[in-house]
Amino acid sequence: MRxxxxxxxxxxxxxxxxxxxxxxxxxxxxxxxxxxxxLNDDVRYRLPLAERRFRKDRSAPSELGSGYIxxxxxxxxxxRINRLQSGYLWAEDPRNCVRRVISNIEIWQADDxxxxxxxxxxxxxxxxxxxxxxxxxxRRDRWQTTAAGWQLVLRDIQLxxxxxxxxxxxVFF
Amino acid sequence: xxTTVPGTVVPLETYYExxxxxxxxxxxxxxxxxxxxxxxLTDDIHYWLPIRENRFRKDRRPAPTPxxxxxxxxxxxxxxxxxxxxxxxxxxxxEDPPARVRRVISNIEAETTAQADEFVVYSNIILYxxxxxxxxxxxxxxxxxxxxxxDGAWRLARRHVVLDQHVILxxxxxxxx
Amino acid sequence: MKTTQDFRQLLRADGGTQHRDIYWNEDIYAQELEQVFxxxxxxxxxxxxxxxxxxxxxxxxxEDRVIVSRGRDGVVRAFLNSCNxxxxxxxxxxxxxxxxxxxxxxxxVYGLDGALADVPLEKEIYTEPLDRKQLGLKQVRVExxxxxxxxxxxxxxxxxxDYLGEMAWYFDTFMDVPGGSELLGPPIKVRIxxxxxxxxxxxxxxxxxAGWTHAAAIKIIGGALGLILGNxxxxxxxxxxxxxxxxxxxSSGTDEIFPHIHQGKVAELFNDWMRARIxxxxxxxxxxxxxxxxxxxxxxxxxxxxxxxxIDTWKVWQPRGPREIEVWTWTLVERDMPEELKxxxxxxxxxxxxxxxxxxxxxGENMEGNTQTSAGWVTRQQPLxxxxxxxxxxxxxxxPSKLSEPADNEAAHRNFLRMWExxxxxxxxxxxxxxxRQDART
Numbered sequence: 001m002r003x004x005x006x007x008x009x010x011x012x013x014x015x016x017x018x019x020x021x022x023x024x025x026x027x028x029x030x031x032x033x034x035x036x037x038x039l040n041d042d043v044r045y046r047l048p049l050a051e052r053r054f055r056k057d058r059s060a061p062s063e064l065g066s067g068y069i070x071x072x073x074x075x076x077x078x079x080r081i082n083r084l085q086s087g088y089l090w091a092e093d094p095r096n097c098v099r100r101v102i103s104n105i106e107i108w109q110a111d112d113x114x115x116x117x118x119x120x121x122x123x124x125x126x127x128x129x130x131x132x133x134x135x136x137x138x139r140r141d142r143w144q145t146t147a148a149g150w151q152l153v154l155r156d157i158q159l160x161x162x163x164x165x166x167x168x169x170x171v172f173f
Numbered sequence: 174x175x176t177t178v179p180g181t182v183v184p185l186e187t188y189y190e191x192x193x194x195x196x197x198x199x200x201x202x203x204x205x206x207x208x209x210x211x212x213x214l215t216d217d218i219h220y221w222l223p224i225r226e227n228r229f230r231k232d233r234r235p236a237p238t239p240x241x242x243x244x245x246x247x248x249x250x251x252x253x254x255x256x257x258x259x260x261x262x263x264x265x266x267x268e269d270p271p272a273r274v275r276r277v278i279s280n281i282e283a284e285t286t287a288q289a290d291e292f293v294v295y296s297n298i299i300l301y302x303x304x305x306x307x308x309x310x311x312x313x314x315x316x317x318x319x320x321x322x323x324d325g326a327w328r329l330a331r332r333h334v335v336l337d338q339h340v341i342l343x344x345x346x347x348x349x350x
Numbered sequence: 351m352k353t354t355q356d357f358r359q360l361l362r363a364d365g366g367t368q369h370r371d372i373y374w375n376e377d378i379y380a381q382e383l384e385q386v387f388x389x390x391x392x393x394x395x396x397x398x399x400x401x402x403x404x405x406x407x408x409x410x411x412x413e414d415r416v417i418v419s420r421g422r423d424g425v426v427r428a429f430l431n432s433c434n435x436x437x438x439x440x441x442x443x444x445x446x447x448x449x450x451x452x453x454x455x456x457x458x459v460y461g462l463d464g465a466l467a468d469v470p471l472e473k474e475i476y477t478e479p480l481d482r483k484q485l486g487l488k489q490v491r492v493e494x495x496x497x498x499x500x501x502x503x504x505x506x507x508x509x510x511x512d513y514l515g516e517m518a519w520y521f522d523t524f525m526d527v528p529g530g531s532e533l534l535g536p537p538i539k540v541r542i543x544x545x546x547x548x549x550x551x552x553x554x555x556x557x558x559x560a561g562w563t564h565a566a567a568i569k570i571i572g573g574a575l576g577l578i579l580g581n582x583x584x585x586x587x588x589x590x591x592x593x594x595x596x597x598x599x600x601s602s603g604t605d606e607i608f609p610h611i612h613q614g615k616v617a618e619l620f621n622d623w624m625r626a627r628i629x630x631x632x633x634x635x636x637x638x639x640x641x642x643x644x645x646x647x648x649x650x651x652x653x654x655x656x657x658x659x660x661i662d663t664w665k666v667w668q669p670r671g672p673r674e675i676e677v678w679t680w681t682l683v684e685r686d687m688p689e690e691l692k693x694x695x696x697x698x699x700x701x702x703x704x705x706x707x708x709x710x711x712x713x714g715e716n717m718e719g720n721t722q723t724s725a726g727w728v729t730r731q732q733p734l735x736x737x738x739x740x741x742x743x744x745x746x747x748x749x750p751s752k753l754s755e756p757a758d759n760e761a762a763h764r765n766f767l768r769m770w771e772x773x774x775x776x777x778x779x780x781x782x783x784x785x786x787r788q789d790a791r792t
Contacts, residue, residue, distance in 0.1 A: 265712075340676060
């Protein structure tokens with residue numbers, strides 16, 4: 001077992017990197033059930049709202065927090081997917097073009113058979129009559145190695161917008 | 174002769190060779206080294222970029238095929254060579270002065286097939302084109318390739334480009350994705 | 351609304367010079383939507399693309415969104431694609447097969463004929479019953495010429511056949527043949543930042559540009575167009591101009607199969623086809639049209655439907671403001687052609703005039719340049735010129751419309767612009783018909 005904070009072995013690094021890229025493709029292809037199988041049963045999936053504060057602002061963050069766009073367990077993610085698959089989601093029918101570009105991948109040894117993974121995702125969406133949007137976010141993940149391969153345990157997403165610049169966020173980051 | 178199980182992730186060294194092939198291919202195209210690029214293609218290359226129609230999800234019509242679809246590219250080696258030859262005539266006015274093109278390749282995956290020397294390769298591309306003074310275009314797409322090792326060298330045998338646009342949002346798609 | 355007097359500042363009476371405002375100005379564009387696009391026959395689709403009951407496509411007439419559908423009774427209808435409750439787009443798909451169209455906002459349901467079929471909870475929530483007739487989707491007048499389907503918002507406009515006028519005789523060259531002609535879809539759609547009229551004009555009569563603009567593609571493809579490479583020779587050909595603004599060039603056919611721009615196996619199949627068909631056309635339609643059948647054409651149906659026979663491309667320049675269009679491209683084939691030939695023609699069309707077309711790409715930039723220079727106020731005051739071939743127009747035995755030679759000519763441009771001016775200033779179709787018939791005789 002390597003030290004916390006060091007790199008994984010090359011084989012493990014490549015396997016986990018491939019998993020990240022495969023995860024993106026499964027989402028692009030709307031293979032949501034396959035995507036859920038990559039997630040640990042105890043997974044937490046979070047996208048907090050960003051607050052714009054001065055650098056020197058030392059006031060305490062609000063007691064209730066800024067709020068979340070996603071703060072999901074596996075069950076809540078299943079609900080979201082059920083909505084996407086319901087056949088009644090008009091904004092996604094006809095199907096929109098979605099492409100995720102994953103880059104800036106860093107993989108570091110964490111404790112308990114886990115790896116800490118940083119990456120950047122750029123989601124390109126082309127909807128309706130040529131309406132285009134790019135959404136970028138930084139991701140900080142925890143992945144765990146199991147008998148079934150690498151599984152996602154935690155994802156904290158930092159969206160690179162204070163105001164969400166699209167008419168919906170029917171996409172997973 | 175080693176048999177391969179189709180659909181498995183390729184060994185490490187093969188992955189890195191494929192990655193380097195794709196990055197180099199992109200750089201040759203960015204630098205307009207088109208004859209060098211043609212040399213990377215197999216003789217039976219098929220290069221296909223179909224149009225994406227907005228269809229309802231319950232639409233039962235079959236997915237487009239190269240024989241039955243509207244396409245931007247549906248090219249064999251002769252067609253691709255014609256396109257390169259056009260650049261070389263000196264009369265391709267819209268390419269002079271040259272545009273600045275940059276291809277960003279990411280999300281590379283590689284899997285084995287039933288043939289020992291052929292691999293399915295997925296990748297994403299963002300192509301940025303800056304023309305004239307201030308014209309910009311981004312084309313985002315996924316590529317579904319077949320790469321083949323021929324006498325130890327990597328070649329592109331098939332490319333299916335899934336373009337992430339319905340209406341083409343720039344005045345032409347005369348760049349190789 | 352600008353009067354004939356104002357337009358005299360914008361367009362010389364014979365159409366030979368223009369003020370650049372007509373390709374730039376927002377007010378003129380707004381007037382075009384009302385007086386040209388809302389009163390003309392606009393191309394919608396072809397029977398071959400909506401063959402079965404329930405088949406539909408969505409498209410545009412000007413900037414009006416329209417659904418075109420074939421009813422259970424087999425009749426093709428078209429109607430506005432905008433719900434009469436709060437205006438939402440009703441059908442978001444480009445094409446498909448449906449039993450009805452449901453708005454995503456409140457679930458109002460419209461039939462294949464555009465009638466309002468269902469309003470959820472109507473009895474419970476509306477104090478008076480809704481007037482279903484009033485709330486149906488506004489109908490478009492639909493007529494078909496040999497399978498080619500056109501729509502018109504104006505109930506007083508002449509019939510499609512009358513609007514085609516002499517063009518119907520010319521179109522019959524490849525439409526009134528055994529099996530007729532059809533289109534292969536779906537359409538390829540590309541945005542270009544230029545005024546729609548530049549494209550209509552480029553196709554209606556601009557043979558002159560081909561040898562220069564398309565020099566690179568001609569050099570490597572060769573074929574029939576090789577003659578004009580670098581504009582070193584005048585191409586043999588005739589330019590036709592018809593009463594209601596339609597026009598085209600045809601390269602002079604000879605008795606030999608005119609070498610079109612297909613390559614390899616497709617060229618062989620095409621030549622076989624032509625060899626068998628030309629005598630059929632001659633027997634059925636006469637020697638002039640047999641010669642036209644053997645030619646390459648570039649042409650435009652007023653206002654914004656263009657085509658190239660021999661390539662074989664069919665286009666609509668959908669206007670998106672005075673400085674942008676969305677070009678829709680289909681492939682034109684004859685229904686009875688063997689499948690392999692149809693596929694080959696589609697490939698030639700896509701390779702030359704598709705989104706990465708070896709020739710189409712050359713044109714886009716010219717049109718954008720034509721348009722964007724008018725951002726400068728001083729530049730915009732410099733007139734543009736279409737005086738090529740003035741004084742050469744006449745009539746010839748065997749052809750129904752005015753014509754002139756050679757194909758390097760702008761008679762069709764001038765005729766197009768005079769039709770445009772008529773539509774922009776005439777109060778109704780009676781006036782349009784009177785003025786255009788007079789123009790066609792002189």
